[in-house]
Amino acid sequence: MGLEALCEKHGIPESHGLAHARRVLAHAEKALEKAAAPVAPPLARAIRLAALLHDADDKKYFPGTVPGETPNAKGIMEAAGAEPGVVADALRMIGLVSCSKNGNSVPSDVAGRPEYLWPRWADRLEATGEEGVVRCWQYNTEVGAPLAAAETPRPATEAEVWALATAERFAQYQKSGGSSRSMMDHYYDKLLRVARPDYSSVRNEYLESEMDQRAAPLVEICLAYGKTGEVPTDRILEMAARM
Structure with a gap:
């Protein structure tokens, strides 16, 4: 099941649905274009996927999901053929997006890797x-x-x-x-x-x-x-x- 079908099946409203996901992806694409140095293709794919799928397991609409797990996002990426390393990076990025969970904090493991936070900031622009x-x-x-x-x-x-x-x-x-x-x-x-x-x-x-x-x-x-x-x-x- 892709993101569009997921949103339709679960009645995800416009504020957090496909249109929002596409706008966040567009911000991520522009961020990649303006990167100070070229971003490696696998990491760039992870950034795009995280931007697109960051709300695919949102607790507001999927309250039964175990905290910290992202079965919808993971399943969509795997079904699309994303490499395991790309999936892992994208899921880490998705875990850094939520404001109620993360605020503006920067975990030590990504302190020197700002790209891992670009999906967060792309979402915050919205x-x-x-x-x-x-x-x-x-x-x-x-x-x-x-x-x-x-x-x-x-x-x-x-x-x-x-x-x-x-x-x-x-x-x-x-x-x-x-x-x-x-x-x-x-x-x-x-x-x-x-x-x-x-x-x-x-x-x-x-x-x-x-x-x-x-x-x-x-x-x-x-x-x-x-x-x-x-x-x-x-x-x-x-x-x-x-x-």
Whole structure:
């Protein structure tokens, strides 16, 4: 069973389905094009496969999967004829993607191999920018979560937005297993933190350039909510129409 069939069979929604996977793969392809040095073909294949299949065993949609195991991604790669070494590398990369599990941390075994984190950063690009705004709203709508809460911050300046996205709040988000009390709180719990990781762990011209640009729409939505106390759904729908 391929990824498209898997998504159809299990009703994976648009926010985490095939279209999202293709966009993450496109980011990974551009990262490979902008690599400071040529990436060995087997490693490049692993990067592409990890980018495409990073959500194939997502616990939100496959709650019965044993933590740390990725039977869907592994099965798809093996059925496609990927070499064992490529499969192993891709699975390691997939294990590094989840924000609720990994945050922005860099395990010691990949500290000198930034390519192993490129699928993570490619996925994080889709959590930021206009795409991230839309995906967050889509997922929130899919699960019926509140758009905001009484305690949701209402910043008046960009400096206040960034000051509210604290390391402590990000740590609590990870400790909770990736839970936010509302869509707008998710911006401060996760999205703003992943928009600006330490570039020493990225080390790719394309990914870093995209990260520089993609924080602005997140800040825009936070400030709009801060000003009115209402989530600017009309603005979010405008962004969705451009995707």
